[in-house]
């Protein structure tokens with residue numbers, strides 16, 4: 001079952017892929033969680049495809065209503081559509097709540113549906129579009145090609161090799177990834193990546209590039225004190241920001257955080273991302289949630 005709000009081009013290709021793999025699929029559409037849960041129960045759904053934001057939203061939605069997520073019987077989940085599904089804390093929250101495995105996938109509507117997908121090793125998404133799509137890694141600032149070496153970081157650039165009517169040459173994805181080139185236990189030899197964010201979401205804090213999803217990944221390491229919902233609330237509009245950057249972080253349900261938690265999070269962000277922040281810890285369920293893709297930056301308080 002899935003509730004992706006994809007346009008006809010991508011959605012049709014994705015559903016055709018499911019049919020070809022002899023998978024009965026039930027498209028539900030976005031925006032009606034009640035119907036989604038009823039569908040899972042009535043039709044004995046065992047696998048769902050969702051954005052990580054929706055999976056987390058569904059955990060909270062079910063728990064608020066006294067329903068154990070495990071009782072739905074979901075065994076497998078494919079998470080895609082935004083960065084976060086490969087974040088260990090987010091994945092663990094989803095897998096533990098539903099008692100399922102959650103594997104991340106990534107595509108790009110302009111080029112192809114799922115081009116990258118995780119195997120059972122869960123160490124990043126293998127490239128699976130070989131012979132159809134040529135992929136390159138570049139330095140986003142200079143445009144220079146980078147080798148797919150272990151630990152490399154850059155932007156993915158795609159060239160469609162079999163397009164007849166709509167060629168795309170060296171299409172810049174704006175997706176920034178880190179590379180895992182270590183041999184994989186599954187035996188596949190293709191390189192693996194983890195998406196750390198998109199240029200479109202990036203803020204520049206006094207000259208330092210900051211991906212909101214990278215900040216969330218640092219914050220998430222302070223589980224179980226914190227939940228998974230983080231909101232950056234810049235004081236001014238636009239990409240360029242002056243430190244300290246205000247960040248609201250939700251505490252986990254029933255958390256009794258140590259008194260220095262905010263300071264420890266601030267120090268970790270400062271040391272890993274070189275950005276000064278002003279941390280506000282807020283109660284569980286007090287930040288807005290998304291039923292589709294998470295917004296990690298809220299300019300609502302910006303002057």
Ligand SMILES: [Zn+2]
Nearest residue numbers: 119121184186
């Ligand atoms: Zn593998």
